[in-house]
Amino acid sequence: MKRLLIIWMLAHPLQHYQCSAVIFKMTNAVCESYNKTWVEFGLCRLRAVSRNKVCLNVDANLLYPVHDVIVKARLLKRANGYKPWLYSVSFDGCQFIRRRNNALIRIVWELFKEYSTINHTCPYVGLQQVKNFYLRSEKLPTPIPTGEYLLMIDWVFNKKPQAATNVYFTFVEDLKDS
Template sequence: MKATVKFTNIKCGSYNETLVKVEQCRLRAISRSKTVLNIALNLLVPVNNMKLHWQTKVWGNGYKPWLAEYKIDFCAFLRRANHPAVKILYDAFKPFTNLNHTCPLVGNIYVKDMFWDVSNYTLPMPTGDYLIILNWVTSNKTRVFTNVYLSFKQDLISD
């Protein structure tokens, strides 16, 4: 069973530029079937408490909610990765980021040249276009949003 993920678009933004600035948020084409994701943030104030609101949507005549919406304490997750769905996503981008330490988070945070190789995963996902919405929350206010659009294809016939 062969599966592939291709990033198709990304949108990032900061709701408060005095706390965090989005320095870079883009995709870069490597080949026809491969794009890499680059995100660079500059945290101007130390973050000791951060929550992650994650929602996945699937395209079907418009993006519609798919599976569940997760709200986790991200600083607690960095101390102990105890959420299985978020751990799959975190393990995918961990080799490409400097976000490998616990809170407080401060300074430059980046994801560089991320390519999601799903050949080692058994993902229970149908083939289709997906939107992963990540809202990063501190002090009960969304500070940064990251919308990642991707295309997932799974060939169930070939080995």
């Protein structure tokens, strides 16, 4: 037990120091509706707040009630074009909101839940928003390598692809501070 306490005490200050030496910033956001009679994007924009802080704002208007949501997400890393890298996951969005039983999806959920109106169970209808969301490295349980990334999310409602949101971001460890 003492050994674990000592390891935690040594790691905790290093973890805090590591977070302050990181740049974690969104660079682009693209939202596309495949079926404008079902989903309309009123806003899909990044807003620079400071040099290293960029906020994402998305307004999606769901014109019909959505009872069945499948989310297909992929994380790609740029290396001579965007290549599959870390994760490709597909999950039932309604079931996850009810139970939050997927650890990987829960990590992403913890990043943006306080900025979103998508925090209730199905059905979803009307305006759904992500407002003033920004990336915070201290919310990630493990570090990722320096690089440019693309998070591609396809939204499937009632077994039909309806929309896609692609968020580009950069993760840079500032090695001169460490």
